[in-house]
Amino acid sequence: MSDTKNNNGCVLGAVVGAAATILAAVLGVVLLVVISLSLSGEEGPASGPKIAHIDLEGVITSATASDFGFGGSGESMVERLKKEFKLAIENDDVKAIVLRINSPGGEVTASDTIYHAVQQANAKKPVVVYMDSVAASGGYYAACGATEIFANETTMTGSIGVIISTVNYRELFGKVGLQSQVFKSGEFKDLMSGGRAMTPEEAALVQDMVMETYDKFVGIVAEARKMPEAKLRDGIADGRIFSGAKAQEVGLVDTTGYLEDAYDRARELGKAPAAEIWKIRSHGGFLDALTMAKANAASPNRVEIDIADRLVPRLQPGMVYLLPSNWAL
Numbered sequence: 483m484s485d486t487k488n489n490n491g492c493v494l495g496a497v498v499g500a501a502a503t504i505l506a507a508v509l510g511v512v513l514l515v516v517i518s519l520s521l522s523g524e525e526g527p528a529s530g531p532k533i534a535h536i537d538l539e540g541v542i543t544s545a546t547a548s549d550f551g552f553g554g555s556g557e558s559m560v561e562r563l564k565k566e567f568k569l570a571i572e573n574d575d576v577k578a579i580v581l582r583i584n585s586p587g588g589e590v591t592a593s594d595t596i597y598h599a600v601q602q603a604n605a606k607k608p609v610v611v612y613m614d615s616v617a618a619s620g621g622y623y624a625a626c627g628a629t630e631i632f633a634n635e636t637t638m639t640g641s642i643g644v645i646i647s648t649v650n651y652r653e654l655f656g657k658v659g660l661q662s663q664v665f666k667s668g669e670f671k672d673l674m675s676g677g678r679a680m681t682p683e684e685a686a687l688v689q690d691m692v693m694e695t696y697d698k699f700v701g702i703v704a705e706a707r708k709m710p711e712a713k714l715r716d717g718i719a720d721g722r723i724f725s726g727a728k729a730q731e732v733g734l735v736d737t738t739g740y741l742e743d744a745y746d747r748a749r750e751l752g753k754a755p756a757a758e759i760w761k762i763r764s765h766g767g768f769l770d771a772l773t774m775a776k777a778n779a780a781s782p783n784r785v786e787i788d789i790a791d792r793l794v795p796r797l798q799p800g801m802v803y804l805l806p807s808n809w810a811l
Contacts, residue, residue, distance in 0.1 A: 531754035533745055534570035534579045535761040538563060542588030542596065542620045560595050566762045567603045576760065577752030578608040580744050581628060587619030587641065590695055597702065600627030608751035612744035613637045613735065618723060622734070623699060626706035629751060631735040632744040633726030640729060642703060642714070643721035644695045646688060648674045707733055 538559075546556040557565075570576045581600060587593065603609050604627055611617075611625040613633040618641035625631050633639060655661060655677060662677030673684055680688075700719050704711045718732055729735045737743070749757050 529575055531577050531752070531757035532573070532575045532760040533748045533752065533754070533757045534566075534573070534576045535745075535759055536563065536566045536570065536579060536581050537761075537763075538581060538583045538585055538596065538621070538624060540585055542585055542592045542624070544589060544592045544595075558592075560592050560599075563596055564599045567599050569762055571603055571606050576607060577754040577757055578610065578748035579603060580610050580612055580741075580748050580759075581625075582612045582614055582741065582744075583617040583621050583625055584614035585618075585621035585624075586616050587621050587623070589620070590644070593620030593623045594698075596624040597627045600624055603627075604629055608748060610744050610748045610751065612741050613639055613726065614741075619643065623702065626702050630737070630747060632737050632739055632747065633729055633735045634740065635725065635727040635738045637726035637729070638723055639726060640718075640724040640734060641721055642699060642719035644692045644699065646674075646692055649676050650679070651676045652678055703734075709733055 540559070542559065544558050544560050546558045567579070570579050600609055600611075608630075609628040611628040611631045613621075613625065613631065614637065615634075616638045617625060617633070618639055622639055622642065662675070664672050664675065664677070666672050670684060670687060674680065674688065700711055700714050703709070703719065704714055718734070724732065724734065726735060726738050730738050737747070745759060749755050
């Protein structure tokens with residue numbers, strides 16, 4: 483009799499365990515769907531005048547989520563922003579766009595591509611930029627495509643300049659008895675190699691490339707802010723940073739205020755005083771969420787969270803960046 487009771491107990495325990503597992507799986511899928519729908523936000527509010535809100539957040543890069551160790555569709559920040567601007571432009575209810583920037587800058591080409599997307603959107607509907615905590619270097623570059631630029635008085639902005647960083651480990655190699663042997667097809671093929679001293683010709687070549695990008699940056703700022711390039715080069719566009727209040731004083735921003743003030747100005751420019759705010763979030767959808775869940779489920783007993791790339795970007799030696807110097811480590 484006791485064996486029968488034990489067997490019944492085991493069966494009952496197995497059934498309850500299976501039911502709990504199925505319930506947990508169903509709840510997990512439902513949660514993923516809810517999260518996905520809350521993040522997508524592509525449909526917008528009910529019909530009527532809207533101000534589209536788009537976020538540019540973090541270091542500007544063309545890297546995808548998978549490059550940071552996550553699953554998903556592989557959509558980069560640049561692709562996402564271009565898609566969000568397209569949604570805003572094609573929606574007839576959208577009368578103007580507010581682009582909130584909270585970024586220290588980043589890759590040159592990515593910054594230039596986003597600037598171009600802002601400029602294209604601005605040609606069709608007014609774009610107002612609101613600078614949050616930081617909108618420096620490449621972040622400011624992107625802002626130059628808008629109709630008007632708002633900043634908080636405490637915003638960190640400016641840092642108009644270009645930087646390339648590399649590491650030379652020649653002396654360290656010498657101390658541990660290592661040597662770097664390079665075979666190259668041309669004089670500059672191992673440009674900026676860390677295993678040897680840089681030649682004057684190489685230094686001149688790198689500096690010329692930096693200045694070529696810098697000249698383009700200054701030209702864009704001069705056109706956007708209607709300022710002579712000479713004025714920018716003489717004390718404004720030398721890499722220094724400004725508070726939002728000081729940036730308004732020197733002519734880099736139009737107005738200081740808060741995000742709500744940028745919304746109000748967008749309503750004015752869009753001639754839609756009663757427009758609702760539509761926060762466009764075209765982040766990963768349901769399939770992306772499932773991909774991430776599957777990747778996490780592969781190691782159920784170990785959870786690793788690496789936020790280093792979000793806090794301090796791992797910059798690549800030799801890459802050209804629009805960043806404040808303290809980020810280019």
